[in-house]
Amino acid sequence: MEKQISKAVISRLPRYYRYLGELIEDGVERISSNELSQRMHVTASQIRQDLNNFGGFGQQGYGYNVRHLYTEIAKILGIDRQHSVIIIGAGNLGQAIANYANFEKRGFVIKGMFDINPRLIGLVVRGIEIRGIEELETFIKENNVQIAALTIPKTKAPEIAERVIRAGVKGIWNFAHVDLAVPDDVVVENVHLSESLMRLCYRVCSLQDRESGEEKDS
């Protein structure tokens, strides 16, 4: 029986994973929570608390075994296994994702791309053929596709989400600016770029307001 890990810890794991991967690339075998703390700009106690969730890989005065921790986090995240992914919407954003080789290193194998635009259908991006949307259901079943990235307009996304879910997809990586209603056994991870840009804008404007306020005060 595995221990329940808090959502907050889980959401931080990919970042630990990235740093550990970089340490491996740099040939570092062991690292203390203090050193990791300096690199990641997180307190050492936060790091110890987070990583103790996984049975305390660290040893006092000895540090973490980088590769072991990297492997354990991969297991927890489920990226030690392969996952079949399709991309629906073969425009710039879909192609950007298809071209991102690092995903494959993390076990995400892009099996197919789909579009409705006849000018795109038949083209090949990094060895992946762009197919017509009518092949969607058959392809998902035949390739045991688990994850679908939706890089399509928001008006099309709910209908396409329904179709992929009915065909067996369990995770939707949603780039469309719409909230999708899905059954309990399906998960959605949203990447709403315009919301991210608005948050950035808010923070930039707040800084400027604060600075102009300080100038007035002085």
Next chain:
Amino acid sequence: MEKQISKAVISRLPRYYRYLGELIEDGVERISSNELSQRMHVTASQIRQDLNNFGGFGQQGYGYNVRHLYTEIAKILGIDRQHSVIIIGAGNLGQAIANYANFEKRGFVIKGMFDINPRLIGLVVRGIEIRGIEELETFIKENNVQIAALTIPKTKAPEIAERVIRAGVKGIWNFAHVDLAVPDDVVVENVHLSESLMRLCYRVCSLQDRESGEEKDS
């Protein structure tokens, strides 16, 4: 003197803004917190609490004035003003952002794109010319650019971030898989796609583990 609004509320504002924008498109002038609650799958009391931060636009039994609320939220987010944006990295991801017309509706005007690839320099994407990276500093100063999107590899991002900050950029929309160190008067909003995909993966795997556990139990 404006009241301090919590980070959590701010982070929810772009979503309210999106829904209010859709209501305006649908010709809806007033909406109660209960109706908005049903649409957004958020409790009505959460909505009232959040929106009361802005001076209580709602009236008992009367509902919110959709356009007024939309305008007020835009002011708070700072998207009632125009912001000059540049995109550094004119690959698929950079072009996807340049092609996204909705950003301009929200006050983000993409003034320029930059790349080091000679095959891309001189091309025009939605009326925006792709320029060589050597023009970066001059362009930022002449166009009063506030925000730079970095859609470049992580190895190049820290150096380019330093250059744009020195030239006057105050907000970095960072798509590179690296954490950028910036001065106090600059903000970074990260979009780390591979971390998002790993979180999705974790949630898909957890669901599957739970289901296979339930099968074993039964």
